[in-house]
Amino acid sequence: MPHDGAWSPTVDRVAPSPRSRRTLALVAVVVLLAGLAGVVVWTRSGGGPPPVRTRDLRIDVADGPGRDQPVQLDATFYLPQRTPAPAVLVAHGFGGDKDAVAAEARELAERGFVALAYSARGFGRSTGQIALNSPDYEVVDAQQVLDWLSRQPEVTTDAPGDPRVGVTGGSYGGALALLLAGVDPRVDALAPVITYNDLGQALLPNAGTTGKLTPRSPAAGAFAADGVFKRGWAGLFFAAGLGPGGSTAPKGEAPEPGQPRTGEPSPTTGPNPRGTRSDRPGGPQPGQPGQPGQQPGQQGPATCGRFRPEVCQAYVEVTTTGRASAATVELLRRSSPASVTERIKAPTLLVQGEQDTLFGLDQSDATARQITAAGGTVKTVWYSGGHDGGNPGPSVRRQIADWFTFHLRRTGPDPGEGFEYAVQGAFRSGGPTIRTAVADRYPGLEGAGAGDDEVERRSVGLRGPAQTVLNPPGGNPAAISSLPGLGSRLSGSGSGAAALAGGLAVDVPGQTALFTSEPVDAQVLVTGSSRVRLRVSAVPGQPTTGEAVLFVKLYDVAPDGRRTLPGNAVAPVRVGGLPADGAPVEVTVTLPGVVRPVEAGHRLQVAVSTTDQGYAGPTAPAVHRVELAGDGQLSVPTVPGRRAAGNGTPAVPLLGVGVVLAVVVLVSLGGAVRRRHLDNVDEELTDVPLVIRDLSKSYRGGLKAVDGLSFRVERGQVLGLLGPNGAGKTTTLRMLMGLVRPSTGEIRVFGHRVLPGVPVLSRIGVFVERTGFLPHLSGMDNLRLYWAATGRPAEQARAEEALEIAGLGRAVHRRVGTYSQGMRQRLAIAQAMLGLPDLLVLDEPTNGLDPPQIHHMREVLRRYAATGRTVVVSSHLLAEVEQTCSHVVVMHHGRLVAVGEVGEIVAGGEVAFRVDDPELAADALRGLVGVGTVTPDGQVVHADLGDLPRSAAVAALVAAGVAVDQVGPRRRLEDAFLQLVGEEAVE
């Protein structure tokens, strides 16, 4: 029950008195807030990462074909809290240096690994020239770094000279990881990120083949020879090696599941601010030889920067001709992991980006196939970034660390050999738009431990006539598909810019053939590389070069016509050997590997253009004819995936729900049991409508509204509760109704003690203080609903009698909101009389009534009591009580002042004589037989005449020579009452 702590202080109930209860509540709130603040501070400060020590150092290596060229590598050693520990080599991307991966290395050290980051030769402060991950240079360097690691006491070793080590790195560094693992069996695990399998295919891709495509994996590319030069990216790549500027590594992090999509660069936060790699201004600066850190004598042509001459030469050749010679192909092949993948036995985590026009999903697909075919083990992760979309985010980095934790330290959960891919929703919305799908295996891999099954492919019918496309002279203007190197720079979070660019893709009219499907009836989740067969031919009579270079794109077309180019990716195809007579050549095109949900109602569109700005297309003008081959089906790969995380029924919270409900039920049952034992009846009083004993009520703040009140009402009485305003009459009546709890004393109605809601209250009809009607209902409906609320049989209501008493006539059907005060009052009395209760309690019933109505009301009450029922009426008017009631209780300041029969109190035996000579009159009266006390009082003489008739007394007075002005009953009640009111007035 994790929620308990949050409110336990608020249900504190110790406080005995109201004031201290408030203070306690205040204290509780303050304590709670202070506690919250404390927890915040504690969790913010105490939960930091473990400390990491770093050591800058230089490692001397010797490389080259003869292992005789000394190079000094600039490195940083990251040491975890506890050593010895397995090591992880962190290699940087092209154009970066060891500082570019400082955050990753530190993070790995925090996870308990010894991390070593070093600048590759030709980068940062390391010496040497860039040999492009050559097995004679960079790979040899890395092997010697492994030697160095094995000598460090902080590093766990498997055998002398064999450190327990993993290798990771992005892009250029990822390729190094693969090459090193292929060459050196000492590598125990590796996690190459967004890297290439075949640099030749990455920079000179050809996605179309006239042969048969054998791979059965989701993102396999055709990888045909004689590709089209990826000019834009290659230029950036080369420029990054010219000077100390321009890294080709993506900027920022790719968005991850659970993060809302933002369109703006997100500042990266956290204990290790990522993105601190210097994005040095100025960019590539060719023509500035002699950069710091370069060895004298190693300078070649200024245009070659820090590249080794053979690399530079290959680049110049390709850029100028647009084609690669055999020597260049061989150089690129030797620099590619493809050359060694069949020797990689260490478990490999391939992390590839879905937004990557440089090293697409086809590259990791090929690596995975090659490694598993040779018996290695591979797990593939496609994340939402890439060279166009950003670096791996925290969860992917965590996966990498988990990979090493399992494979190097043999602890933690087995990450398995499956396949995970990120799905970016097709819609922009405020919330998270990325999810991770998990499949048990990467389909289409061969070899032990791998699935050996083909990826599921759906056929989507395309339509479109044969179309003629032209290649403009000079290859200009060209279609735009992506912005190499800019995708991730436009936005830190990557996908915003990617989505922007995806929507901006431009095809040039006349250069593009379109083949479109019908709207799909259900969502198609494209997971990998779709395939389409095209038939290409020259157009007789039009210019032709005997070959066609085409750029094939797969668009997602929304119902409103908006086109999105998923991944901004394009598949370049070079179709050679086109007969000039127009005989077609059939080619199978592997479209770029993407993950894209194509929603129901959307169409898929294959666009075939002759140009693309990112590539070096042919400059000679040509006209091609393009049509769908065969049945015109687009073969779309899908990999069924399930949710990445947190399935299964969460038992604990559900159990908590059950416990809470059980507690509520128990508390309710407890209350019901307690209420059942509340009935308290005094058998001797069951015939007495009302007995009040020692009743007191103190309100908060010490005001005593009722103080020691006791009286008793018998059947048939009309009792008047008389007192000035504020005497405690209404409070007494409220206590009688169980609305207000007495502080002390008790009230019994027909012997039953009154508590809130006791059944005996059903014998009381009441009207206290204000009327209570639902203003939106008519008087009639109010009475009807009120009676319905009692749940008693309708025939008991006696509604006709009550309504007659109210005398509202037709107004009873009007909304109560329109009633006058008097009408409401009468309706309220009628409501109190519903069911003809044994005890009728009315508070100031004649307020707001006009004299005839008052008269009428008195008659009603007298008659009501005459039936043997009982009426209690409160009033502040003496005359009212005198004329209506048989009995009276006079209250003042909450105390009982007088009680008795009205007649008795009003008349008694005493008579008041207003005379001219009080002394004489008193003497005369005292002389009469049977007369009790005689008291003169001003001009008035009071006398207790006993049984003596007043006429006899008057005759005696007259006989005694006293002039009698007035004779009447002595008004003791009035005296008492006036006295009270008088006091009130003085106050």
Added chain:
Amino acid sequence: MSEGHAGYVLPELPEPGGGEPGPDGATPGYRARHTLRLRVELARQLRRRRTQVALGLLAALPLLLLAAFELGADDRNRRSGGLVDLATASGANFVSFALFASASFLFVVVVALFFGDTVASEASWSSLKYLLAIPVPRHRLLRQKAVVSGVLSLLGLVLLPLVALGAGALWYGVGELATPTGEALPFGTAVFRLAVAVAYLAVHLSWVAGLALLLSVSTDAPLGAVGGAVLASILSQILDSITALGDLRVYLPTHYSFAWSDVLTAEVDWTDMARGAFSAVAYAAVFLLLAGRRFATKDITS
């Protein structure tokens, strides 16, 4: 007789004695468990303008949204592929959008209205004391009112998605539900999932109901009770948006207010919804018990 006042006729009153009072002193025919039956309370509430307006608004909102989308669709400047396209992808998407639009505020207000107003308005009309004098036992009065408020809230909660479903299916068809994370659910599944979402919302909003009821029995001002509950919800949402509070935010009652959106995926992750249900039920239980205790011991002075 009141001679001269033809309007007033004094009826003949029968003698008392239609039966003996029960052993508990109750008048014949009175049973505590028959007082203020749900039917009666429902009739009392349904005839109120505020009930009719609230339910009417909930039913009208989807139609307003639909009209807004139709009017806005002509705007050439609107961003394609955005929220509107998601909302109008299918009838099920329209329902999900309507729920998203209403969940964090409109539904809170409606639940707070029905629960916060129920006792406080009776107090403000002074009719509360007459109900208690029937007597409707206090725990029963609170329970019946809470149940009826719950029924009305549920009605509103179901009305909006139902109208949205009808209008959406008519206008945008019965296609797949497309989610922001790129999943698609068949229409039938989506409707069932949306029903689950509404059920979760009902459970989740129970904390608002509990708080509103507690405030309702604590004040005679209906506006105070309703506003207080809404205010608490807004406050909690603001605190929830302060990421610096970190894990502490899970203790906020609104933290899991959008957990229902988890059902809109192919495989449902129940974790957050279960936590949200626990959080809501726990808060609701505390508030309800406090409300019951407060109402049982309170002096009714309205």
